[in-house]
Amino acid sequence: MTTEELKALEIAKMVDARGTACPGPLLAAKKAIGEIGSGDIMEILSADAGTKRDIPKWAGKKGHEYLGDIEEDGYFKLYLKKN
Amino acid sequence: MCIGLFSGGVDKLTYAGVVISGAAADDMEVEVYVHLQAAQWFVKGNENRKEYLSESPDSFDEFTKALESTNSPSWLEFFEMAKEMTDVKVYVCSLAGKIWGGSREDDFIDIVDGIIGIGEYIDAAKDADVHFLI
Numbered sequence: 133m134t135t136e137e138l139k140a141l142e143i144a145k146m147v148d149a150r151g152t153a154c155p156g157p158l159l160a161a162k163k164a165i166g167e168i169g170s171g172d173i174m175e176i177l178s179a180d181a182g183t184k185r186d187i188p189k190w191a192g193k194k195g196h197e198y199l200g201d202i203e204e205d206g207y208f209k210l211y212l213k214k215n
Numbered sequence: 216m217c218i219g220l221f222s223g224g225v226d227k228l229t230y231a232g233v234v235i236s237g238a239a240a241d242d243m244e245v246e247v248y249v250h251l252q253a254a255q256w257f258v259k260g261n262e263n264r265k266e267y268l269s270e271s272p273d274s275f276d277e278f279t280k281a282l283e284s285t286n287s288p289s290w291l292e293f294f295e296m297a298k299e300m301t302d303v304k305v306y307v308c309s310l311a312g313k314i315w316g317g318s319r320e321d322d323f324i325d326i327v328d329g330i331i332g333i334g335e336y337i338d339a340a341k342d343a344d345v346h347f348l349i
Contacts, residue, residue: 153285155236162240162300190240 133200138211141199144172150179150207157183158190165196165214172214173199179207187212216245217343219336223252224269225290226278231349232293239297246343247294247305248336249327254311256291257323261315294326306331 147164149157157178168174176187184201191198191212199211216238220231231247238245252269255261268275288296297303307323309330317323320330340346 151286153287155233155240156287158240159236159296159300193241 133211135200135202138200138202138209141173141175141211143175144168146175146177148177149183150177152180154180154182154186156180158186161187161190161212165194168214170214174212174214176210176212177207178210184208184210216243216345216347217336217339218245218247219250219340219346219348220247220253221250222269222349223255223267224272225266227269227349228253228256228290229282229287229293231347232288232290232297234347234349235297235303236293239300239303242301245297245301245303246339247303248331248339249305249307249311250336251308251311251314254307254317255315257305257307257327258312258315258317259322259324291324291326298326304328306335308333308336 145164145168147160149160152160157176157180161174161176164174187210188198195215197213197215199213201211202209218231218234222228235245235247249257255264268278294305305327306329307317307327309332312318312322312330320327
């Protein structure tokens, strides 16, 4: 998805994990995914570079659709759709 | 996943916690077998023992300060979080337990699921898809 498309998504759950290092954002995403419904979009905020690789791989293994990321000043916003 | 946890340094305990957490995110079943040096931290009453590093012991202060700056949980908090998220079992080697003053399950901290002999660890290592020795 393009940055514009990602910015236009309706977010069901935002997880701000910028205060944690690996594996904190991944664990936060794992906990939060259970709080949204199938088809809902989750946004994960992370300042940990490893998260940008971890989350897409984790989403793929769990059957969720990874939609992409937006790079902000000092952190990333990552988007996925729950299966 | 099977982990043979031998090392008692806070660096390797933290590493074990990180690995277990990653496995928890993947819903993997994890069995941790706690051996000699690591077992001291799983016996109740040993919380106040002086911590150390398994690698580069002279850099203990530098390492722990840097680790704290990342807001990472302690190794024990990693274990506790992982146990809440997936099927993580922690077993202590009976010999190791005795060395550090633990011979009954009540002697160990709450995350410990049992005391085992080496045969059980060997079977687990043989059957596991992934085996770490830390």
